Structure formats: structure tokens, C-alpha cells
Amino acid sequence: xxxxxxxxxxxxxxxxxxxxxxxxxxxxxxxxxxxxxxxxxxxxxxxxxxxxxxxxxxxxxxxxxxxxxxxxxxxxxxxxxxxxxxxxxxxxxxxxxxxxxxxxxxxxxxx
Amino acid sequence: xxxxxxxxxxxxxxxxxxxxxxxxxxxxxxxxxxxxxxxxxxxxxxxxxxxxxxxxxxxxxxxxxxxxxxxxxxxxxxxxxxxxxxxxxxxxxxxxxxxxxxxxxxxxxxxxxxxx
Numbered sequence: 610x611x612x613x614x615x616x617x618x619x620x621x622x623x624x625x626x627x628x629x630x631x632x633x634x635x636x637x638x639x640x641x642x643x644x645x646x647x648x649x650x651x652x653x654x655x656x657x658x659x660x661x662x663x664x665x666x667x668x669x670x671x672x673x674x675x676x677x678x679x680x681x682x683x684x685x686x687x688x689x690x691x692x693x694x695x696x697x698x699x700x701x702x703x704x705x706x707x708x709x710x711x712x713x714x715x716x717x718x719x720x
Numbered sequence: 721x722x723x724x725x726x727x728x729x730x731x732x733x734x735x736x737x738x739x740x741x742x743x744x745x746x747x748x749x750x751x752x753x754x755x756x757x758x759x760x761x762x763x764x765x766x767x768x769x770x771x772x773x774x775x776x777x778x779x780x781x782x783x784x785x786x787x788x789x790x791x792x793x794x795x796x797x798x799x800x801x802x803x804x805x806x807x808x809x810x811x812x813x814x815x816x817x818x819x820x821x822x823x824x825x826x827x828x829x830x831x832x833x834x835x836x
Contacts, residue, residue, distance in 0.1 A: 613762070643824070652724070652811055652827030653763070698762050707776070708825075710762025 611636045611703050613711035621717040626689050630714045632682040632699035640702040644673050644684050647696045647713065656697075657684070689718045722746065724828035726812050732834045738800035741831045745793070745814030752789055753825060754797050755811040763811055769795065770817075799833075807835045 612635045641660050645653040657666045657673040665674040672685040698713040725744040755763035768776040771792035789795040809830040815823040
């Protein structure tokens with residue numbers, strides 16, 4: 610059974626710092642991996658989607674990497690801003706077509 | 721383009737009462753998902769529809785939960801009777817297609833249910 614974990618559960622950084630969020634999954638047989646952002650009281654917004662054949666994806670200040678063999682993905686945020694404060698969740702789509710979410714990392718960027 | 725619409729946004733009910741949530745997906749999206757999200761956790765799939773057909777309802781507690789998607793557009797999720805442990809946020813999402821697809825899911829704002 611696929612399990613997805615995210616460490617740390619919470620992170621607080623000063624504005625301007627670069628940071629890395631981690632996502633781990635137990636079964637490497639995945640179809641793709643996606644990173645989402647969730648603001649308080651709102652739904653999820655997709656940030657980046659990495660296919661199983663890809664190693665990374667970039668969008669603006671965000672870069673997501675995928676290492677299937679080790680069951681890991683990272684989300685790198687460059688030059689963090691207070692507006693980046695939110696919960697970040699990763700989700701894997703398994704080879705049997707299920708989407709499994711991690712518990713999320715709550716990020717606070719302090720001005 | 722309008723996003724996924726959910727109503728109500730908040731609902732407070734007494735245990736053993738029925739409750740229903742409504743979702744209107746993005747126009748043209750064939751796949752609709754209902755998720756349950758507990759505090760501090762990621763969403764967990766309850767049911768996935770491809771058009772009118774429920775293709776994955778393995779996580780839906782069928783003794784008290786039911787869902788329908790008439791005409792393959794709007795969907796309703798019902799709980800009857802509600803229990804204290806049902807207190808959570810119920811999220812609806814849609815995508816152009818679902819099965820083995822790379823299409824992104826678009827989420828609604830959710831309905832926060834409190835059962836007293």
C-alpha cells in the first residue's frame with residue numbers, strides 16, 4: 610500500500626531565504642507526482658506536476674525534483690516571500706490509478 | 721473560466737441528522753472527485769466519477785454515505801445519519817479526464833462540516 614509522508618510538518622523561515630520541502634513515498638511504481646498549495650480555508654491549487662519519466666519541473670521560483678528509485682521528491686522555493694505562506698502537499702498517482710496525498714508541510718515566511 | 725463551486729461553505733448539524741453537499745465542476749470536465757480532509761492531513765478520496773459512472777468508490781462508507789452525479793455534471797454527496805467523526809472538510813475536484821491521466825485536478829473551496 611502506497612504511503613506518502615512529508616517532513617517537516619511545519620517550517621518557519623525569514624523572508625528571502627531559499628527552502629526545500631520534502632516528500633517521500635513507499636512504492637516507486639508511480640504514474641506521476643504533483644505538488645499542491647493550500648491556503649487556509651481554501652481548496653488546493655496545483656503548482657507542479659512531474660511525470661514518472663521526468664526528473665524535475667520548474668515554474669518561476671519553484672523547482673520540483675523526483676527520484677523514483679529512492680521514493681523522494683523535493684520542492685525548492687527560491688527567495689521566499691510572505692505570500693508563499695501556506696500548506697504544501699505532495700500527491701502521487703499510483704500505477705493502479707489512485708491519488709495518494711501526503712499530510713502537508715505548513716510554511717510560514719516571516720517578513 | 722469559473723472554478724469548481726461548492727455549497728454550502730459551512731454546515732453545523734446535530735449527530736444523527738442528514739446532510740448534503742453540492743458540487744458544480746468546471747465546464748467540460750468529465751471527471752469529478754469527492755475528498756474528505758481532516759485537520760492536519762491530506763485529502764482522502766471518497767469517490768471518483770467518470771461522467772455519470774462511479775469508477776472508484778472503494779473508500780466511500782456506503783452504510784451512511786451516498787453520492788450521485790446525474791447527467792454527468794453536478795454532484796451531490798450525502799451523509800445519513802451523520803456521526804461526530806464525520807466532522808471534516810469535504811472537497812470536490814474536477815479534471816478533464818481521470819483514468820491514467822496527467823490532467824490537473826482543480827479543487828473547490830470545500831465544505832466544512834461540524835457535527836455536534
